[in-house]
Amino acid sequence: MGLFTSSLLEQVLTTTLYILETTTTVFNETFASDVIEGLSSTPKFLSSKYFYDEKGDAIFQQIMDMPSYYLTRSEYQIFDTHKQALLQLFGPNCTPFHLVEFGAGDGLKTKVLLKHFIDQKACFRYLPIDISENVLSLLTHDLEINFPTLEVEPLANDYFKALDILNQREQNERKVILFLGSNIGNFEHDQAIGFLQKMRQHLNPNDLLLIGFDLKKDPSVILEAYNDKEGVTASFNLNLLDRINKEFDGNFDTSKFRHNPTYNPLTGATKSYMVSTEDQVITLEKLGKSFHFEAWEAIDMEISQKYSLSTIQHLADKAGFEVTSNFFDKNNYFVDSVWSVK
């Protein structure tokens, strides 16, 4: 601890506020062009990264609390069981490191590590990156209260834009990147390889990457996690249509769309679709655009890929990483895989 002087800390806070303001405008423009592109395509698609506005963040918290959503509990258990082994990998003998988290969200599981690392007097600083300013400011506030001695530097930006900003400033400190919650599964296979290769280019030889992968398992267990009877996951998906209505003055009627998740055990892909229950036209006034939906036409909303250990090894090989250790939960539902740069 104690890596920062107070004036340096002030400088960092000012820079962070500036980044927050400028990225909001760029983000809104990108959101608009992504929505137009997705709803004009055949088949139609929307990116799941836009699920997370204030309401989306809150619904995701509810999802993580659901008994059927095993992912959060599994990864929590892995961290709780293996926190000391992870510290030995990240910062042995008090080697200083930057703990950078991609898509930090509410940091529920990360806090298990943060607490242990602080208790063990590890020399680290925490840099959560998230595209949702809302969730990031909630997390920062929470950490200020619960871990007042922890040095936190939030970066409200897209993953690699944030990493670029970080790399421009810091070259020497070891980076340990956390990419939890099987967020990697939100990419198609080729996209995931491209993403990991890009990650590799941003890392130095001494850096580490910890990725959470949801493993292939009984298909009924997987499908239930994305299709709860209470309809929480459905409302999470429908909220993106509400968000588009709000931000672009649209007229999506969510009662005329149905959430439809599927799991293919052959490919390991869980996919969520939003299906139009009737022929209809949606207009987004602010963008001056209308989109026609045929009855039962679907929007591709999300992929949540499930993995085998051989696929994980293949991803690491393709992207230029070496698998250093794998940590499993007691059910073998989930693995946190630590990779070093090859």
Ligand SMILES: C[S@@+](CC[C@H](N)C(=O)[O-])C[C@H]1O[C@@H](n2cnc3c(N)ncnc32)[C@H](O)[C@@H]1O
């Ligand atoms: C499914 S949540 C997972 C949160 C947390 N990592 C966990 O495991 O519980 C995904 C988080 O990643 C963020 N996110 C999604 N796409 C992003 C992107 N391209 N750049 C930065 N953050 C992103 C979302 O805002 C959200 O908070």
